[in-house]
Amino acid sequence: MVNQILHTLVNEHYGNEGLLDRILAAAHDDGVVLNEARSHDFSPVAEFHIGGRGSTIELAKMAQLQPGDKVLDIGSGLGGPARTLVEEFGIFVEGIDLTHEFCVVANELTRMTGLAGQAKFSQGDALNLPSDTNSYDVVWTQQSCMNIEDKNRMLSEVHRVLKPGGTYVFHEVLAGTEASAIQFPVPWARADNMSFLWTQEAIRNSILKIGLIEQVWKNATCKYIEEYRALASKTGEVSQRPKLGIHLMLGEQSAVMRKNVLENLSQGLIAIYQGIFKKV
Numbered sequence: 001m002v003n004q005i006l007h008t009l010v011n012e013h014y015g016n017e018g019l020l021d022r023i024l025a026a027a028h029d030d031g032v033v034l035n036e037a038r039s040h041d042f043s044p045v046a047e048f049h050i051g052g053r054g055s056t057i058e059l060a061k062m063a064q065l066q067p068g069d070k071v072l073d074i075g076s077g078l079g080g081p082a083r084t085l086v087e088e089f090g091i092f093v094e095g096i097d098l099t100h101e102f103c104v105v106a107n108e109l110t111r112m113t114g115l116a117g118q119a120k121f122s123q124g125d126a127l128n129l130p131s132d133t134n135s136y137d138v139v140w141t142q143q144s145c146m147n148i149e150d151k152n153r154m155l156s157e158v159h160r161v162l163k164p165g166g167t168y169v170f171h172e173v174l175a176g177t178e179a180s181a182i183q184f185p186v187p188w189a190r191a192d193n194m195s196f197l198w199t200q201e202a203i204r205n206s207i208l209k210i211g212l213i214e215q216v217w218k219n220a221t222c223k224y225i226e227e228y229r230a231l232a233s234k235t236g237e238v239s240q241r242p243k244l245g246i247h248l249m250l251g252e253q254s255a256v257m258r259k260n261v262l263e264n265l266s267q268g269l270i271a272i273y274q275g276i277f278k279k280v
């Protein structure tokens, strides 16, 4: 697909005006004191991936992040993962995301939580990273690749910007073992024109082909399906759910999107994989 069309689809899907005001109003309604807010207060909306804040911490431990590491978060969303990493691991993050609105909100939530010295976000494309070669200790993609059709190009950018000895951290939604079409809408796409899920064999082979060395490759589907089921039941009903959540971005279709993710996971149509790779 022509890049520009995909860029527009991504911005239309994720970006929506007034998001910051809706997040702050919902956080206030949920009892957050805004001028004392901490990163985790915004996690229900800003950790926009299956597994939430817990999976970010687990992944960082798996990757053995070290204080002072310089991390590039590709597809950084509202900056939830970046702020968690800064707060818990003492690292520095640059986030790149195609959705302009997300970068604006990410920078403001980071300023409000006192972390602006360690995390900043700008609009950019994973296929043309605005970064120098050999410049990051860690490159992080956490459920950021589902809208990316040309994953080989993205991976060659990951390899280019990593320092020798640097780590690529991968946590993605992939195609499952069943070949049938997945049910839409899902949180990353309303239809199949912007969802590009590769099989685990295809993406793993591509990562190895660019010269990265595998340290961990694991199927985390079983672990996350149970967690997701609990979350979906808690947040499915409008009357039951907390004010702060992904419905602030995705609107009223968010409940059906969650239900479809669960169905797709249960039927083996999608899978969750985690990987840690090193650049030599």
Ligand SMILES: C[S@@+](CC[C@H](N)C(=O)[O-])C[C@H]1O[C@@H](n2cnc3c(N)ncnc32)[C@H](O)[C@@H]1O
Pocket (backbone or CB within 6 Å): 010, 014, 046, 047, 048, 049, 074, 075, 076, 077, 078, 079, 080, 081, 096, 097, 098, 099, 102, 124, 125, 126, 127, 141, 142, 143, 144, 145, 147, 148, 187, 188
């Ligand atoms: C499901 S969200 C995940 C956000 C974040 N990683 C998180 O876990 O909270 C996927 C993100 O990928 C971004 N994205 C999609 N295609 C991209 C591209 N080509 N370059 C950079 N970001 C992209 C979207 O704008 C969106 O913010």
